[in-house]
Amino acid sequence: MAKHFLHDVAIVGIYSTPQARVLENHDSETITVAACKGAMEDAGLGPADIDGVAAGGKAAPLIYWLRNGPAWRSMSPPSIPALLQAAAAIAAGQCHTVLVADGMAGVYTQRQSTAPWTRPSNEFVLSYGMFTAAEFALIARRHMHLYGTTPEQLATVSATIRNNGHVHPDAIYQGRGPFTPDDILASRMVADPFHLLDCAMTSEGGCAMVLTNAQRAKDLPNKPIWILGGSGETFGPAYQHPPQWSLSGRSGEINGLVGKRVAQQAFGMAGVTHSDIDVCEFYDPFSFEIIRQFEAFGFCEEGEGGDFVMDGRIEVGGEFPVTTDGGVMSFSHGGAAVQQLQRVTRAVEQLRGTCLSRQVSEATVAMASNGGAGALFSDVVVLGSEQPA
Amino acid sequence: MLQPQKPGIPLPAPSLVTQPFWDGCRAGELRYQRCQDCGAITMNPSPACSSCFGTNLGWEVSAGKGEIYSYTVVWRPQTPAFEVPYVPAVVELDEGFPLMSAIVGCEVDDVKVGMRVKAVFEEMSEEITLIYFEPAT
Ligand SMILES: [Zn+2]
Numbered sequence: 001m002a003k004h005f006l007h008d009v010a011i012v013g014i015y016s017t018p019q020a021r022v023l024e025n026h027d028s029e030t031i032t033v034a035a036c037k038g039a040m041e042d043a044g045l046g047p048a049d050i051d052g053v054a055a056g057g058k059a060a061p062l063i064y065w066l067r068n069g070p071a072w073r074s075m076s077p078p079s080i081p082a083l084l085q086a087a088a089a090i091a092a093g094q095c096h097t098v099l100v101a102d103g104m105a106g107v108y109t110q111r112q113s114t115a116p117w118t119r120p121s122n123e124f125v126l127s128y129g130m131f132t133a134a135e136f137a138l139i140a141r142r143h144m145h146l147y148g149t150t151p152e153q154l155a156t157v158s159a160t161i162r163n164n165g166h167v168h169p170d171a172i173y174q175g176r177g178p179f180t181p182d183d184i185l186a187s188r189m190v191a192d193p194f195h196l197l198d199c200a201m202t203s204e205g206g207c208a209m210v211l212t213n214a215q216r217a218k219d220l221p222n223k224p225i226w227i228l229g230g231s232g233e234t235f236g237p238a239y240q241h242p243p244q245w246s247l248s249g250r251s252g253e254i255n256g257l258v259g260k261r262v263a264q265q266a267f268g269m270a271g272v273t274h275s276d277i278d279v280c281e282f283y284d285p286f287s288f289e290i291i292r293q294f295e296a297f298g299f300c301e302e303g304e305g306g307d308f309v310m311d312g313r314i315e316v317g318g319e320f321p322v323t324t325d326g327g328v329m330s331f332s333h334g335g336a337a338v339q340q341l342q343r344v345t346r347a348v349e350q351l352r353g354t355c356l357s358r359q360v361s362e363a364t365v366a367m368a369s370n371g372g373a374g375a376l377f378s379d380v381v382v383l384g385s386e387q388p389a
Numbered sequence: 390m391l392q393p394q395k396p397g398i399p400l401p402a403p404s405l406v407t408q409p410f411w412d413g414c415r416a417g418e419l420r421y422q423r424c425q426d427c428g429a430i431t432m433n434p435s436p437a438c439s440s441c442f443g444t445n446l447g448w449e450v451s452a453g454k455g456e457i458y459s460y461t462v463v464w465r466p467q468t469p470a471f472e473v474p475y476v477p478a479v480v481e482l483d484e485g486f487p488l489m490s491a492i493v494g495c496e497v498d499d500v501k502v503g504m505r506v507k508a509v510f511e512e513m514s515e516e517i518t519l520i521y522f523e524p525a526t
């Protein structure tokens with residue numbers, strides 16, 4: 001395995017707060033602080049040990065509340081982009097231990113409308129009643145037209161992920177299943193081809209993690225989980241331009257396969273290939289997005305994703321288990337970034353071997369992703385249980 | 390029968406760059422940008438050409454005809470101001486650019502990818518007229 005400078009950075013602490021449809025007595029600030037406290041405790045560290053914070057718009061407030069300034073900070077989206085930026089800063093010696101955090105509560109109060117973070121305000125989509133489900137549905141419909149992808153294949157993804165949440169003790173929809181694909185297809189239509197159970201939920205919660213360098217990681221209580229590679233890309237702003245499968249830039253790459261280049265980069269940095277991936281903690285805003293990511297990340301060819309997810313392949317025990325805690329369909333969808341960060345913390349749990357349910361036996365390499373073609377972006381990270389030599 | 394939405398839905402706030410597009414809608418025209426240097430089309434309206442990144446952009450009028458690239462039937466409205474079902478769609482115009490809009494003038498079950506459509510305009514306020522598409526017969 002070729003050495004990459006990111007291989008000297010490890011995730012040493014993770015924590016998700018309790019997640020709920022509504023968290024009483026919390027707002028976005030208090031739940032983010034709760035997440036930070038939990039992640040530092042898990043890492044065996046305190047405020048004095050942290051010299052960097054990556055938390056989007058909350059980075060500067062957190063540095064003030066921690067009283068650990070002057071400190072390195074990142075205002076990147078506090079999900080995979082912030083994680084990768086923090087890892088690069090640690091590797092570059094700009095800081096040694098970074099808290100990556102996000103949380104949201106008390107934001108979604110008008111329940112007759114879709115959640116505020118799903119409703120774009122751009123002038124070219126606003127008046128056509130667009131929201132995230134409709135944006136992603138336009139991508140899915142085009143794929144179905146081009147490749148004959150079926151509602152049953154979408155429903156198989158939904159049932160698999162929701163069943164993972166069904167057995168997870170901390171999932172908001174724990175105990176709501178089990179689901180068959182027919183159950184998914186019987187739920188009411190939201191934005192054709194997406195039924196209610198093909199879509200993410202809305203909820204509240206916080207999540208945080210702590211990254212540090214290899215030298216410091218040795219002295220900490222948890223088994224370090226190593227950053228093997230990662231990258232991110234976008235075709236433009238989400239929810240402004242027509243979400244087309246065939247949207248392309250000068251390179252000729254298409255939005256339908258957004259994430260293809262970053263997966264190639266991440267695998268290259270990690271020195272791994274698809275068959276090395278034990279767990280696929282892919283972001284699951286809508287069922288089709290899982291099918292699309294298997295194509296974009298090169299696990300199968302464009303157009304083959306619908307067949308690829310069938311026959312138990314993406315269940316725990318199958319070849320490529322996906323989104324093993326129930327994801328945003330069943331575990332939690334706390335807001336804009338927190339639930340994307342949870343793809344990474346779940347991958348860490350899998351590699352530590354500490355999952356409360358659906359532990360993949362002897363998992364050593366995991367891939368986590370954020371984003372999707374409906375939003376024109378994709379971010380991925382590949383994690384490992386062993387530091388590359 | 391799918392209809393345009395009624396006034397009361399959220400409406401666009403045009404910018405310096407996009408105002409000519411919305412002026413076009415008020416005049417019953419679909420206007421799009423064409424680069425005066427390289428001839429490339431740019432949509433949505435942008436401050437620079439999508440091909441040469443030049444800023445010498447002019448406006449032309451589309452024939453308003455094209456086909457449905459993709460669509461969705463929405464049953465859970467974005468806000469209560471919207472009447473369901475409605476059918477957001479990406480329309481590929483014959484001039485060679487896509488536009489986000491919605492389909493009206495037919496039944497939900499009639500909408501198909503590849504269906505030929507033509508632009509229709511619906512006044513929503515003094516400032517804003519929206520563009521929709523209906524089946525081209
Ligand atoms: Zn030009």
